[in-house]
Amino acid sequence: MRFIKTLFRHFKLISIATIVAIVVVLGGWLLSKYLSPNLPVQSNPAASSNLVSPNPTSSSPSLATPAAPTDATDATNKPDPTQQPHVSGKPYLGHFPYPEADRSRLMIITSYAKGEYQRFESMDIEAGKALMKLIYAARDEGVWIIPVSGFRSVEQQSKLFKAQIERRGSEQEAAKLSAPPGYSEHATGYAVDLTDGKFPKQDVKFEFEQTDAFRWLTLHAKEYGFEMSFPQGNAQGVSYEPWHWRFVGSSSAAQLFGRSTN
Numbered sequence: 001m002r003f004i005k006t007l008f009r010h011f012k013l014i015s016i017a018t019i020v021a022i023v024v025v026l027g028g029w030l031l032s033k034y035l036s037p038n039l040p041v042q043s044n045p046a047a048s049s050n051l052v053s054p055n056p057t058s059s060s061p062s063l064a065t066p067a068a069p070t071d072a073t074d075a076t077n078k079p080d081p082t083q084q085p086h087v088s089g090k091p092y093l094g095h096f097p098y099p100e101a102d103r104s105r106l107m108i109i110t111s112y113a114k115g116e117y118q119r120f121e122s123m124d125i126e127a128g129k130a131l132m133k134l135i136y137a138a139r140d141e142g143v144w145i146i147p148v149s150g151f152r153s154v155e156q157q158s159k160l161f162k163a164q165i166e167r168r169g170s171e172q173e174a175a176k177l178s179a180p181p182g183y184s185e186h187a188t189g190y191a192v193d194l195t196d197g198k199f200p201k202q203d204v205k206f207e208f209e210q211t212d213a214f215r216w217l218t219l220h221a222k223e224y225g226f227e228m229s230f231p232q233g234n235a236q237g238v239s240y241e242p243w244h245w246r247f248v249g250s251s252s253a254a255q256l257f258g259r260s261t262n
């Protein structure tokens with residue numbers, strides 16, 4: 001009887017010890033689980049303040065580091081569906097899809113307007129150099145040709161096209177005057193809108209046709225590798241744009257516009 005009694009007491013002790021051991025192990029695991037995420041959170045402000053403090057002393061890394069995350073978020077925020085259509089190669093509302101220019105190849109061709117409206121226009125270096133030759137050749141004959149609009153990003157074109165839709169009422173009507181984003185020759189850096197310096201208010205208007213600049217262009221633009229993209233009755237069905245010219249004077253440029261030869 002006594003033996004059984006002591007055995008029972010031992011069993012009681014063993015089971016209590018086991019329960020205590022389980023509680024200790026479980027408690028330790030729970031503590032480690034719930035305390036560990038707090039550790040980085042607590043150390044984070046210290047870490048970030050450590051990162052911030054050296055920034056004012058070393059200016060270049062502080063400038064470089066914020067740029068990277070903003071670029072990255074911009075890239076993820078912008079799905080750029082407008083840049084994709086050219087992959088299919090199909091025209092949309094009468095306009096052919098075009099890839100955006102290689103920005104490292106862009107050169108400034110002029111500044112247009114003044115004060116707060118002043119902007120700098122650029123073109124692909126190949127087209128830009130040819131345009132400079134054209135402009136100076138015209139000047140020698142007393143004709144003043146001014147570039148109004150050169151390279152346009154897909155984003156800029158998107159804004160322009162939206163404004164045109166608001167003015168014209170529909171995408172179809174807007175497309176007669178502006179190309180949808182991803183479909184503008186201006187995105188390539190090889191197209192330019194020109195005006196006559198003596199009649200600067202006639203840019204992007206049909207009256208440009210009446211100017212010396214236009215007359216000179218129709219006679220000589222070809223010699224410098226330029227052609228009117230949308231002459232009257234063009235096969236693309238885009239409305240006549242006497243001010244809009246494109247560079248086709250190199251094999252790469254000619255290839256770019258090969259689908260829409262007039």
Ligand SMILES: [Zn+2]
Nearest residue numbers: 186192193244
């Ligand atoms: Zn144009």
